[in-house]
Amino acid sequence: MFFNPVRTIKFSLVLSLLTTRNSIFPSFSSMTDGRSLYEYVRPSKSMVVIRFRSFSSSSSDSFSASSSFSFSFSCSFWFSFSFSSPPDSSTSLPGVDSSGSSTLTFLVTSRSASCLRFRSTMMKLTLSFVVSQIKARTSCTQSISYSSLFQLIASLIIMSNYTHLQNTPAQVATVLCCNCGVPMDGSSGLVMCHDCIKLTVDITEGIPREANLSFCRNCERFLQPPTQWIRCALESRELLALCLRKLKGLNKVRLVDASFIWTEPHSRRIRVKLTVQGEAMANTIIQQTFEVEYVVVAMQCADCAKSYTTNTWRATVQIRQKVAHKRTFLYLEQLILKHNAHVDTVNIQETKDGLDFFYAQKSHAAKMVEFLTAVAPVKNKRSEELVSQDIHSGSSQYKFTFSIELAPICRDDLVVLPKKLAHSLGNITRLVLCSKVSSMLHFIDPSTLQTADLNAPQYWRSPFPTLLDATQMVEFIVLDVEPTGDIRGKNVLADVTVSRASDLGTNDQTYYIRSHLGAILHPGDSCMGYFLTNTNLNSDLWDTLDTDNTPEVVLVKKHYERKSKKSKYRNWKLKRMAKEYNEMDDATRQARQEQEKAERDYELFLQELEEDEELRQTVNMYKAPTQAQFESDMDDDDEAPEVGLDELLDEMDEMTIS
Known part of the structure; x- marks a missing residue:
């Protein structure tokens, strides 16, 4: 605690006077009879009032049995201390615990609400000091000397005369805005008001308002620099993150909000609304909103470019089955489409006895082999071919081939x-x-x-x-x-x-x-x-x-008897994979026979789907166009089972936003 030196000297004199009991307290000499009391004393303008009372005969320099005192001063605080000690055998006092324990109680009240926070803080420190001193003394003896008690009281008097700090509002300098002349606070060091700063300062000056997005039309992926291609739906979080990465000056400001503005899909334009915050002048933060327009530039990714170039694959999966029909591959094709197992293929070729899947990476081919093992009884064999070798670094380039053979046993065999x-x-x-x-x-x-x-x-x-x-x-x-x-x-x-x-x-x-x-x-x-x-x-x-x-x-x-018209017009359809025909010439007679056989197998496969509800649950079936549904409704052949509309899916590729 810090005190005024002048007041410290003043209350040091008061302390010395209080410790001289014969000069200041003449009635102390008569306290030996047990009935004397001291009313009050006013040593200074602080109006300290001290009362003492003793109920036992003891020396005039101490309290022994039950003593109490109180004092008050001008800071509007009132304190009451009570000391209790076990009475001797010759004294019987009411309200005193006979167990022999010494107790200390105190009460603090405030009459001034204006300085309650400061005074309560200072008096808590003082009271903790007083209590610790009194407890330290009473733990050793049952009595406390007047001189020590007066020293503690003097400390409280000094605290009562302490000049408390008051929050006086400082004088604020007022200047005029250099732009509009509105009075403003001059202590901030600004020469322009906040409204003028918002109108004149542009924190988005280094952020471009136009940018380009590279898009591959074949695989429908966006380019994420430098070389990664990712799939992003329109107005998705992934596309928004890609658009924000394209803005170079966005790291100089703080991004608050970003959202898409609807544009017509065929316009090849993507508009994004951004809200940013930045420092315009010294300690002045402003918020601005602007729009950025992205132009979707069509190009071809490296994977699609390889698909149109021969001998660019690194791994191939050759699926074969030694049977006289294609119904197994038709069902396998629907399983691949349902689980999107063909998304990483570079090319798909159809051969006489099966299908060939080509991949740019070996891991993609291994993933396809795992899928086939999970859906069909197969056995596989892997082989590799050395393409090139560097004798200096020891690195080699291989092409891998996974041969998959399906069990030659089909359904209904x-x-x-x-x-x-x-x-x-x-x-x-x-x-x-x-x-x-x-x-x-x-x-x-x-x-x-x-x-x-x-x-x-x-x-x-x-x-x-x-x-x-x-x-x-x-x-x-x-x-x-x-x-x-x-x-x-x-x-x-x-x-x-x-x-x-x-x-x-x-x-x-x-x-x-x-x-x-x-x-x-x-x-x-x-x-x-x-x-x-x-x-x-x-x-x-x-x-x-x-x-x-x-x-x-x-x-x-x-x-089930079916009419040709019934088989031609169905209210449902299946998706097919885009395949290339290998080792076939459409002009030959053999090619035409193979084509007719494939159509016949496909019709038998569709009939199996109509007859078996459990088989339909393993494939995705889509709604046919409106004309086909109308022709199917007009047909009077009700003997063959039909597929309900609740089992069909809407083809999302044909849906557009109106």
């Missing part, structure tokens, strides 16, 4: 399992149908509804061919259906009486068989199946079977 494999699959019947193909092969015994799953590693350890495929099925007419009561999933076991459709009107030959299609077959329906009695089978596995216990006919699926 009739197969004969090897005896050892059938025993390991739960002792299932060896003559089974392939009901589903995914990463595993799913088989079902049509005569018992027993099922088995065969994974790809098990199949490729002991591969086996198909006995009959879908192209060799024969149409049958259902004459009678008797369910046996066995149900497993969607399959219901039933005894069915059928006859070949070609035998109607020529002979009365019928076949009594057991089938898993009891839930969907009714008398008079048509169904497709394999006619084993009149078929010449060239298979070693078939020769090992007991032909006496093999069925004559194996029904596969129900057949």
Whole structure:
């Protein structure tokens, strides 16, 4: 604490007078009788009033049993200290604890609200000092001397006469604005008011109002300097971040807000509204809003340029399947489109037995191989070819080839399992149908509804061919259906009486068989199946079977009559990948036959999607144009199943903002 030296000397004299009890306090000599008291004393203009009272006989220089005193002064604070000590055996005082503990209590009140904050702070420091001194003294003895008590009181008197600081408002210099003449504060050092600064100073002077964005039309990606190409949707956060990076002077100001202004998509213009803050003059921050227009410049990225150049790929994935149809690749194409597994391809070529995918990086090809392994029973083999080698640095350039072979077993194929494999699959019947193909092969015994799953590693350890495929099925007419009561999933076991459709009107030959299609077959329906009695089978596995216990006919699926007009106009469609035809000449007869065969396989694949709801859930189907939907509604052929509109998606590529 800091005091005025003059006042310190003044109250030092007061302190010396207070410590001389005989000259200032003549009644102290009569305190030995236990009834004397001292009323008050006024040593200065501070109007200090001190009262003492003693209830026990002791020396005139101390309080012993129960003593109290109070004092007040002109700073409008009032203090009350009470000391209590255990009484002796000859004294009985009311309100004194007989446990022998010494206590100290005090009370502080303020009568002046104007200087409450300052005074309370100073008096807290003083009181803490007083309490610590008194506690330090009372911890050793039961009495406190008058001289020490008066020294503490004098300290409080000095604090009461301390001149408190007052917040006096300083005189503010006023100057006139050099531009408009409005009075303003001159202590800031400015010669122009804030309104004039906003009108005359431009903090966005170094920020360009126009810029260019490079855009590849083929892959629809934007260039992020220096060489990275990224996909950004219109008015997306990624595109906004790319636009802000193109502005060179934006780091000199503080960006507050940024948003797009709508522009017509075909205008090739992107407008962005920016709000920035910056320092105009000394300690003057202003905020301004401006617009930047970006021109979308069309160009070709390096990846697309390589796709139009021969022998620029680094890795290729060759997918092959040794079957007589393309339905497996049609389904695989839809899976690739649904999961966007073709986004990194440089080029796609269609060959006679499969597809070739070309990639600019080896990692992209490896990613495609992982996808194929997850959706189909495949085996792969990798090979590499040395392209170039630097003998000085030891670096080499290779081209990698991943050969993928699909299992030659497709849906609805009739197969004969090897005896050892059938025993390991739960002792299932060896003559089974392939009901589903995914990463595993799913088989079902049509005569018992027993099922088995065969994974790809098990199949490729002991591969086996198909006995009959879908192209060799024969149409049958259902004459009678008797369910046996066995149900497993969607399959219901039933005894069915059928006859070949070609035998109607020529002979009365019928076949009594057991089938898993009891839930969907009714008398008079048509169904497709394999006619084993009149078929010449060239298979070693078939020769090992007991032909006496093999069925004559194996029904596969129900057949729906479709008109040509119905198949031409559908209310849905599928997306196709853009492929290049390799080793084919459209002018040759073989090319035309291959084209007709491909169209026939595609139509069969579409019919499978219409008939199987579970298969439709694995592909993306889109709404057809309005004309095709109208033609489909006018068709009166209601026998074939149809795809509901709730299963179709809107083609987003054809949607525009109106």
